[in-house]
Amino acid sequence: QHRDAERYVVMSTRGKTIAFGVLTAITAAVCVRLGFWQLDRLQQRRTQNAIVSSRGAQPPLSLAGLQGQDTSVTHWRRVAVQGVAEYSRELVHATRSQNGSPGVYLLTPVRPLDGSWGDTAIIVLRGYLYAADGRTVDFDKAREADTLQLETLLTEFPPPKLGQARMQSSPRAMRLLDRDTIAAMMGRPVAPFILLAIGDTVMTDITRPTRVPAPTVSDGPHLSYALQWFGFATVFVVGFAFFTFGGGAKRRR
Known part of the structure; x- marks a missing residue:
């Protein structure tokens, strides 16, 4: 045993x-x-x-030069913008943040001075704007010059996501960046890309847009x-x- x-x-x-x-x-x-x-x-x-890095080092493209281009090839290319800002049709991408502060991204339709895109709106993400509730801003105070001259980076629209792109509680605010929804809200065609304005990313006035930092190149x-x-x-x-x-x-x- x-x-x-x-x-x-x-x-x-x-x-x-x-x-x-x-x-x-x-x-x-x-x-x-x-x-x-x-x-x-x-x-x-x-x-x-x-x-x-390679595309950022190439010479800037013109708005006219973007016509007919595949955005997968021009993604992250620098683009020189000269156009009239249509502030009356401006929208915001809601519930954004920068340096821990709530706010929005300003989405401004621009008409190229050379008329190369006809009635098609070129969407420029002008920058970040502070908003305590993440959606409500004073559009008039956030205006810049009527004719914008900016250096930008070309970015693609994100893949479609499930859910309502437009915020029902705010007529000019979007939850999701959806090209078709933006076109419907603006009542006109929209180019197949968004241009990210490059510049000073330090906030000095909460009523004025601050440029959104470009993507960092790191591991x-x-x-x-x-x-x-x-x-x-x-x-x-x-x-x-x-x-x-x-x-x-x-x-x-």
Whole structure:
């Protein structure tokens, strides 16, 4: 009976060790997979950074030169804007923030001086404007010159999302940037891109627009996240080894 009890204890301990080992292997494998996923995202980001840097270094395009261009090719190209701002049809992208403050992005339709786009509105994201409720601003105080001369970056409209793009509580505010909705609100065609105005991103007057920072070219947190996941995998494996051959063995003795 004593030997049977010892055999039962040994088998039970071995079974628990095997189960613990399987669980450790699965957990470590998941952590390693997540680590390689972060490295893959890092590579994708570096590829995107190279595209952004390369296109940003090219000479600015004119508004006329954008006609017929594929936005996937012109994305992040600099564009020189000279046009008449139609402030009466201005909209806001609601619930934005900058430096932790609530506000909106001003979406201003512009007519090129050369008439190259006809009745089609060119949407210029003029900048960030403080709004305590994230949607209500004084459009008149936020005006700049009637004729705008700006350096901008061309950005694409984001992919369509589910939900109401227009805010029902505010007639000139949008929850989502949707080209068709903007065209319907403005009553005219809209070009297939948004131009991000470049300039001073320091707020000096809450009633005046502050330029939105251009995207930063950096590796982001992906490498540190990858190292963390690989570290977690190492901790699980080392912990299992210690439990099996170190602490666990001492307890069995």
